Amino acid sequence: MNAESSAWERRSAVRVVPPVRPRKLAKVPFVELADGRLQGVVSSGSDIERVYVSSFTAGTHSYSCSTNNNRPCGALPSGSSPCKHLHALAAEAVLQYGVDRVARYLRVDLDDGASSGADLVGGMNGQVERAPAATVFSRFLRHLNYLEIPDTTTPIPEMHWFPALGAVR
């Protein structure tokens, strides 16, 4: 171990989670790298009440897309290629996390110069494989629930461990 990382290990207020980059949330309100998948929620283009739960699995690159009520996405019969919801998911994940981090998580080998969600989808060659939508959807609801919790004006001294750090400018 070099001196720099040993000094880092002896600091209290350091960045551990890489920053998330801002992106438009209207089409794909939720994206995460979790449970061994790139998974997220894509709002339906036609029905404001409906959302799709889409995912790519790390390693096997199998993919899945269904409504939150577990009805399979109509545009995804077995043997076909990823639907537009999956493409939107990949594109937004690349905006949010950067292509390298997503590719590393999914274990996709990308050519130098690959930069877009389309490059990422093109680098995978998986099959349709239904993944449970309910878990991801409930994680999305849990995510939304943060915005329902009231704010507080009682100080939280523990937040001194979490300084707002500048974006990678």
Added chain:
Amino acid sequence: MLAVNLSELLDGPIPGVEEALDLIAGFDDALVHGLGRLGEDRAAALSALAGALAAGPLGVRAGEAAEKIAAGSVAAEHLSVLAGGRAALFGAVHDALLDRLDAALGRTRAPWEASPSADSPVADNLLAGCRSWLHELAIAGWRGVDHDLVSAADQTIEALLAAPDLRRTAVLLDGLAAELRASCPTATMERLPARRWADLWARALLLSQPGAPAGTPQPAATVSGRLLVLGVDVHEHGTAVQIQVHAVLEPADGGTARLVRASVAAPKVDTIVGPALWRLLQWHPVLLGALAEHRGLNITDLPLLDSGDLVWHDDHAEAGEPADPFATARVLLGGALAPAVPPLDRHPVRISEPVLVEGYTATADGGAVTFDLGGRSLAVDVERLPTCGPLTPELVAASTACIGLVRWDGGGWALQPLAVQATVKRKPVTAHNGDWALGPTDPKVVKAEAKAGDSVAVLRERAGRLLRR
């Protein structure tokens, strides 16, 4: 802060600090590998920590805890005692550092007077859930953390967030769990934030002791008067944001001006970043208006905690006359009385003393910026510039005056800028962290925000449609 103050601040090591930090590092290393399988070296590190406490009230119990854990029996009470011992050492380090800083700045600090602690009923089953997760983490060690162990805290954290009295614990555990999740598998991490995670773990364990935690801030008085803002510090993790306004209070009864803080913390999600953060705090328009418009505030009967924190009620405040924070810092900061620090909060990470620095030469070298003040150099933490405000490393490097917070981490002092006066293209520019509290004022940023859409509104719409079915 003048050259003479800086020179006094940096005048040689503070006796005992390095030794205490080495003992803490030994404990932190044991936590990296897990208390479930301590080798001889790490068992010795625990005994050394306990040994340092021998003369204090925790001495006997700490010695016993270290011995039992080394023998392979890790009981909950042993962990709590060692977490308390680690906190006590850091408390001593904190006091030594703050004494040095106060002496260097010539700052007077109110003595700590214990206020009667309000006994509020606490959900003991929830706290027991926290303790048991922290126990499992300690046994596994940071290197042994996997997804299942991280997810085991999900339900507890969700329940904590719903309990307003336990917000501190909730926000802390949520932040720790998110870092562990993002770091899985931890076994292969190149470097591991050993100090930081042990800090968070130990604080969480102390906050989740049965009954109300002793030594947390308590209401001490209600105050009225004129509040003059110095600057705003922003704290943020994936699911929480907190603003902490540093200000000078001129009491209506004519007493000594004192340094106070006012905080607002709101839950958020990771995709809400940058200037959009202010929209999460919109229920406090008077406070945000004072930040954006550089106004003083007239406050009436606001509760003041014994930690120097005002418990903000926007309807107890009204906007006052324009007040330039640099003028406030020049005229009032020097004579203002600084607040005492409650026992449980005594950790160096909390040291954040507002100062005004001028008459320096700023130097930018690679990504680092330093201020040269009378031949001594002060490191400037330009990483710590929030994305919700206009300060940039370039602006700080071009500055001639700076309001900032003096902080200490990793063995050294640094200045965290809150506001600067700079010269850009031969024109004077002033920028404060809170300038965008009512929305960005930089046309480029306004345009980017408009293009990205209102992330808070989008997610609130989704929540409204999907959550209440």
